[in-house]
Amino acid sequence: MFLSQFTTPDDAKKIITDSLKTSAVEEIPLEKAYQRVIAQEVISTLNSPPFDRSAMDGYAILAEDSFSHSETNPFHLKVVDRIGAGEKSNLKLKSGEAIKIATGAPIPAGANAVVMEEYTHEEDDTLEVLTSVVPGENVSPAGEDFNKGDLVLKKGKLLGPAELAIIASAGFSKVKIFKKPKIAVLITGSELVMPKNILEGAEVINSNHFTIKSMVESCLAIPKMLHSIDSAELVEEIFEKLLDEYDALITTGGTAISKGDVVVDVAEKLGDVPIHGVSLRPGKPFGFAQIHGKPVFMLSGFPVAAMVQFDVFVRQALFKMQGLTFKPLLVQKKATRKIPSTLGRTDYIRAKIEGQMVRPLKIKGSGIIKSMVESDSYIIIPENLEGIEKGAECEVLPYHSLKA
């Protein structure tokens, strides 16, 4: 088959994205919301800070009392109250008075500035002040961060430390989030066995079990792992069962393009297969089906091809299913050597970032797991380029930026 008969990665992404449904919404304690995707807009119920507060340890005063004073021309005030963190003064401060105040405590009525402790000297409730302050100095005004009624967070954001802090400060102890999609992963291959020290006959270790499981987890989704031999009857039976219970299905193996192959044949029997074969290297034998309204991602059995297919097609889909538009950070680096490619095909080259350069690894097979361990990024060569010249800038996708 020729490249032109395959779906381009961009077209494939669009077909997949258009078919996805977003997860249901649930409300959970904010305490458990780290790394979840918010399914509501957050409108603050509070001002933050809630009151004018002191930005320093010192004395609340009337700024006007200090005008024209300095270290060589100090002045004196009477200390009438002392407020620590968590306390509030009931007095209204008058000219000639000072109230000792801790960082974060509310500015007392009547005061309009705080003089830092360092510029004062207190003895027997009499305060010597060695500087002048302007109105508002060392005061964080109420609502400086945000006000009651402000939209402080939009729907669809991944909740990290700062987002959790702003939801808390807006007065919420619970938050609505999208449920994590439950993903069934069916690894096919009669030869596959779990890790052991001695292999018999044609046995091969099922490394896809570990890669695909952890990749699903890295997309904040919940994997359910299964294995099947290469039997169309068995695969069909498993498909029917899984598609009832799970939000999506990922398979590996049985996606050969030249002829009928177990997994794709079953998908064609049970539903629609809008994609089979993509102009991507590695990863050409990728399939996508819709069965009973659920997305089915059919990955290659070769470990590296399956990983690339996952990174290009599945990752964004699992994020989108939980309401998240996730864009990995691409960086520009210079290629350490010429990299050939073919027009009309997108290449994901395993590579290693070395300062401002990027070094493409020399690899043969798409089964070579070692190359994934030794690389830290993909060089992406788009379909409209015939390759990258030595020293030319190219687009690099660090593996690390693929995780949410």
Added chain:
Amino acid sequence: MFLSQFTTPDDAKKIITDSLKTSAVEEIPLEKAYQRVIAQEVISTLNSPPFDRSAMDGYAILAEDSFSHSETNPFHLKVVDRIGAGEKSNLKLKSGEAIKIATGAPIPAGANAVVMEEYTHEEDDTLEVLTSVVPGENVSPAGEDFNKGDLVLKKGKLLGPAELAIIASAGFSKVKIFKKPKIAVLITGSELVMPKNILEGAEVINSNHFTIKSMVESCLAIPKMLHSIDSAELVEEIFEKLLDEYDALITTGGTAISKGDVVVDVAEKLGDVPIHGVSLRPGKPFGFAQIHGKPVFMLSGFPVAAMVQFDVFVRQALFKMQGLTFKPLLVQKKATRKIPSTLGRTDYIRAKIEGQMVRPLKIKGSGIIKSMVESDSYIIIPENLEGIEKGAECEVLPYHSLKA
């Protein structure tokens, strides 16, 4: 106090790093090892692939039989066996014979190449072959990825999808990893309350509870959250208890530099305080203590200052405690405007990446949480620069790259 009296961030990092101990080692099922740090070298017990295998669906043949043949000059072979995935032929292939073979299946004895199914036509066990192949064509040789006895993974690697795959393929179902450090987090501040809609008196919402908890989690460590009012007696009592049970202690609040302050006073009473005050903005009032041989990180009470201090000093330490040398990816971007700074001080400016540019946010207080939500990165201005000119390249640390 002057900047020169403070510890530089680099010196502080060295003091901290030198004082840390690495976690104990435990053995866990590989199934549970995603995002853990490996505490052993992995020497393969197997060849990978374990045998010469077919890279294609097709027919195993003797390459010499095909020499000089082509589409216009086909030749014929007798199909003597058929092997699917997971199967192995017991025959020894002779000249004039072919064995049907599935991708991944072992190459039969006597064969030395695979001809792809597309270039053949089979009828009644007679195979017409329309191409020629060279010895080794479409064969993945045994040990192509790695061999028995090879070091396939070094100690101290974070286990991602590829690392799990290589450990599995090397024959291991269990793996030795470093234990996750248990971190006690003590949030101090009499004014702090959990999120609610109506605040009374001087109450302020304890947003640090949520930020520091999730930041510890982002470092793959286990947080235990506590809160204390600003009482030296209580804080001392809690310190003694926590330092017995946990691997490290993080506090927020009570780190003022100009005068005695609750947390630092307690730390000085119980142990050594090699760092109090760093030439960093935001985040100057950072303290580090060693008490009963355990590290104590004393962060500011202001949310943003605490987050920056965590990112600069605590993050790398928590990684190192579990055996991981983690280097976040820095990127170079051009500043959208001039950014002033002060010689002798390191600045972490909240910023937003916009293509090849980076835009520093305009912010006043170090309590402004909204600025952390709106930014996606820090611009780092080192101590030997007086600022960054508009359009000049600067070093940018994406928040995303801080997570392991």
